[in-house]
Amino acid sequence: MKTNTLNITTNLMKTNFKFLAIIAFFGILLNSCSSDDDNGSPTLNAPEITSFEYGEGSVHSTDQVAYKGSDIHIEAEINAEAVVSSITLIIHAHDLTPGEGEVDWDYENVYTDANLLVINPTFHKHVDVPTNIPAGEYHIELIVTDELGNSTEIDGHLEILDYITLSDFSIDTTAVRGDDFHAEFFVEALNGIHNITVDVHAHGLTVGEGEVEWDQEYEYTEGYHGLTEVEFHQHIVVPANAPTGEYHIIFTVEDEEGNTKDYETHIDITAS
Template sequence: MNTKTKLMKSNFKFLALIAFFGILLNSCSSDDDASSPSLNAPEITNFEYGEGSVHSTDQVAFKGSDIHLEAELNAEAVVSSITLSIHAHDLPLADGEVEWDFFQEYSGSNYQVINPTFHEHVDVPTNIPSGEYHIELTVIDELGNSTEIEGHLEILDSIILSGFSVDAAVAKGSDFHAEFMINALNGIHNITVDIHAHGLPVGAGEVEWDSEIIFSEGYHGLTDVEFHEHIDVPATAPAGEYHITFTVEDENGNTKSYETHIDVTAS
């Protein structure tokens, strides 16, 4: 056999070996793929949230209280982290209020497992605007797969005043009528009515009228009640416009006020 023929046979054997190992490696890779299929992203089910004190699912919470949140997480791979975001869009701010943009990552050992149940309570600040908030829950597993679910939450004042009816004018020496509805999540502590004027001239026999009246009997501890009172106006009060502020304080020290005016007439 000549040298050229030997060289050709040698090259052929070398190429055959390369092809054999290539097929073998591809077969092993295929076997690995078949035995280790990719895992699905986590699934979030039964996501519920609402007033925390009663584990409500009505998607409403109150300032100064807390929010109950719960969800079932179906995860084929171990959960790496859970993040919760609560924020609003362009809610008007009243005096003393600030924007609330809540973000929290939960990565404790009770969550870094397969198929955990998410259950948390989040405190709602007292100094944020009431209104509609956007809520997002995101779950990420250890493979980097992620799933997100979202919804909306209505945040209300812990004290809600409505249905005001206050006399617009009253003769001095008489009384005026005032009524409104009170819904106080934490129970009513008391109701204060502040009445005063600014710069009214005080005539002969008259006395400046600046009054603060506190009502508690019949209201203290109640959560849902109608304020209905008749308030006396001294016969000695100067005639003119008076400013009235109704302030409801609950058992947690939260307050809600309503302001109006009344004209006191000579007769």
């Protein structure tokens, strides 16, 4: 019996061709499905903060300095592929110890204003700086989160200063009535000095016979008015008929913008 070799070869070729065609078909189908999946659920990048500036609010400064009792101007440009859901601003101190009458400042605010909940918003806010916080270096942080849960952050440092700074105090702690006491300290006033006052009053002292209550405020402008840096140096006479005992003294420097800075101390007045 003769075998038709040509027919067998032809049948094998047809079988192989069908097998390869099936494999190619499923390969194309899988690739198509994968492409459809990619096109249906594109991956969006997290928001990008392209600029971040801050400083004294009254002049929209970018010098990264602000003043107690004033405000901070903060602005950021944001590129967001998905709609922004929130912007968080955080400001806190760097190891600052509050002085007498001061408190820690730990600011955090989550902004969800309608004009921010968009693609590519511009963040522009002014934040009030308390008057009773320590001066020094603060950490400032901005966090942007989109509706997909992606977030990004940027941070920096902010120096918070006093409009008026008092330092290098040298003030007598005792004085004899009829004599004077010496007071000296250094003043720096960004806006220039308007005046310096000294308020002296007693702490519950009984006024004896021939004595007169010493409760007086002294104002000094000559040699100080308009200057931004100066040494305050005065000798204040104690009335000869003032009751003896402890007195409270408040030194107040007022600048040309109405900002004030106080320094308080006590002095003991003796008869001799």
